[in-house]
Amino acid sequence: MVDYDVIVAGAGTGGATTAYTLAKKGRSVLLIDRKEKEKIGDKTCGDALGNHHILEVRELVGLPEVPSDIIEHEVTGIDLIAPDREHRLRMTGPTTTGMSFNRLKMGQWFLGLAEKEGVELRAATRVKRLLYDDGKVAGIKIMDSSGNDKDISSKIVVDATGATGMLRRQLPDTTPIERVINKEDQMVAWRDIYETPEYDFETPEILEIFWNQDETLGGYTWIFPQGKNRVNVGAGVMTIKGHRKPQDIMKNFVEPNWDFYKTELKMLDSSGGVAPIRRPIDTMVDDNFMLVGDAACQVNPIHGGGIGSSILGGALAGITAAEALEKNDTSINALWGYNPKYMEMYGGKQASLDVFRWFLLNITNDDIDYAFQKQIIKASDLLDTSMTGKMTIGTGEKFKRLISGVGNIPLLRRVQKVAHLMEDIRELYRQYPNSIKGLTDWQNKLWPIYDAAKKL
Ligand SMILES: Cc1cc2nc3c(=O)[nH]c(=O)nc-3n(C[C@H](O)[C@H](O)[C@H](O)COP(=O)(O)OP(=O)(O)OC[C@H]3O[C@@H](n4cnc5c(N)ncnc54)[C@H](O)[C@@H]3O)c2cc1C
Incomplete structure (x- = not known):
């Protein structure tokens, strides 16, 4: 007999959404956070979120409207400004419409949604480590605010502890999950x-x-x-x-x-x-174990936004876990479906933008000023790239016109190369394996794309 169906470690936006989704589907969930209840959600952040993320998760799990008292101001667009600070590109449209918000209130709202669905919260409680039964994750050891340790068991443990990924890091050598994130x-x-x-x-x-x-x-x-x-x-x-x-x-x-x-x-x-700020962890599941949010590297590599993708990850993880629990099978095979769903909806775009991040690292202020001045990059191109991970500026007829009209051929050639690499990685994510068996072969195709991107 286990204590809970699912223990979610970390009550940030990712963990709270996972817990909300599971409780809505009738599952018993314990949500744990080291912060005092009133402080959950208080975090260093740019406090900006696109409305499309909320709408997407509403479609999946019925997330309600964000209450107006959380919103500081409506956002209609984003300006990207060149190093010379004279040239700017304004990106506006449905995908840049959103809000700047009060971070604490936003976190409290997600927490409240989970609690309203019946999630049990233990705040001011530190998750210390994973517990195993017969080599498989079977629960966690916690320490409460008085310093007392306690073991709690569950069928699934979700690591939603944010950028530290503190449970992920403790997994044994045999896990297919990457435990350490490169600096x-x-x-x-x-x-x-x-x-x-x-x-x-x-x-x-x-x-x-x-x-x-x-x-x-x-x-x-x-x-x-x-x-x-x-x-x-x-x-x-x-x-x-x-x-x-x-x-x-x-x-x-x-x-x-x-x-x-x-x-x-x-x-x-x-x-x-x-x-x-990279692609998502290649597999975000193991036997009885799942990763959500920053712990799964579900952050946009270019702008660092991760609230929207953490709630998407939380909803998809919750849906998959509920289905697995229904079948009484929480093995890696039963939980695997979370991976391809996330990769299709957001992970492929993240990977493509990760490639773009390596390209950006190697260009100079002069290159960027030049690209803005000559309008090599247009707001619509960038919007397209940042929203879909698809780079349209380095391919097709338009690019040939640029080559003949603009000059700075080396820069343009590099833009063309990165556009192709971004397309290659998007294609690879379309072929994300449908079981753990295909993971190593798939990963072996990733490295050459990264090697090429780092050399651009
Ligand atoms: C400077 C900065 C600016 C950002 N700006 C934006 C922005 O404008 N828009 C946007 O969308 N995203 C932004 N992000 C990213 C965004 O904050 C994260 O992607 C998002 O909060 C991830 O949610 P999460 O639930 O995965 O993790 P978190 O929100 O970090 O939640 C993790 C929770 O786990 C708890 N926890 C950790 N360890 C333990 C433990 N051992 N025991 C118990 N509990 C534990 C923590 O207390 C915390 O509540 C920004 C990030 C940074 C660093």
Whole structure:
């Protein structure tokens, strides 16, 4: 007799959505978080989310409307700004429509949805380690706020502990799941939230992303207004060898170069964070075990947004787990279906953008300024690339016209190569194996694409 059908470790957006989905399907779920209940959801974030994510998860598991008191401001578009700060591309449309929001309230909302469906929450409780029975995951050891340890059993354990993936890291050598995430596949960031009583943001409905390879290599600076007189500002970089510290970037680059810093400011919050920025973990399941959200690397590698994909992952994991429990089989084979579903809906796009991330790492500020000035890149192209992972600018007739009209052939040739690699990896994700048996062969086809992308 086990204590619960499912234990979900981590009550962030990913874990809470997994728990919500399972409880809605009549399953007994224990949701555990080390934070006090009132603090769950309080996290370093850009606080921005596209509406399409909510709509997608509503289709899957009936997620309700986001309550209006969570939303700080409606967002209608995103501006991408070149290093010269003169040229910008405005991306607008249904896929950039969304919200800037209060992060704590958003987290509390997801938690409340799960609890309303009957999920049992244990807050202020640390998940310590996995428990095994006959070599297979069978529960977890926890430590409560008084320091007392306790063993709890379940048929499935879900690791939704965020970027640390603390249960994933403890899996035995024999697991097909990657346990360690390379440093170069992570982003480290710092962000501040200010009230700006003397400074008006003229277009609070537009989020601004500033590229600058000298200052924020592999990342960017963001200025996300949350209304006319409030802003979420931050800088993130890829954690490659010798990377700069985001706090130094804020102090030495962001503060001196943005006008609102010259006015009176009231700091509301200031903190750092880490996110994985790569393709999803190749298999997010093992016997009696699943990964969701940042623990599964379900984050957009280009902009670092991961709330939408964590709730998608949570919904898909919950649906698959409920079906497996119904059949009384929670083996890796029974849980496998979660992998291809996620890869089809979001993972293939993530992988394609991961390839694009390696390309971006190797281009200069001059290259980006040039691409913006000559309109090699158009807002519609970038929107297409960021939303679907499909790169349309390096292929077809349009590209031939660019070659003859624009010059800078080496840059254009590299754009063409990355476009082809992105298509190759998308195609590979369309062939994601339908069982664990095909995983190694499939992975062997991934590495050459990455090797080529890193050399671009
Ligand atoms: C600086 C920054 C800016 C970002 N901006 C955005 C943005 O604007 N929009 C967007 O969509 N995404 C953004 N993201 C990414 C987004 O925050 C994450 O992808 C998302 O929160 C992932 O949700 P999750 O549920 O997987 O993990 P989390 O939200 O991190 O939740 C994990 C939970 O697990 C708990 N936990 C961890 N370890 C234990 C343990 N041992 N025992 C018990 N509980 C534990 C934690 O307390 C936490 O509540 C940003 C990330 C960073 C770092």
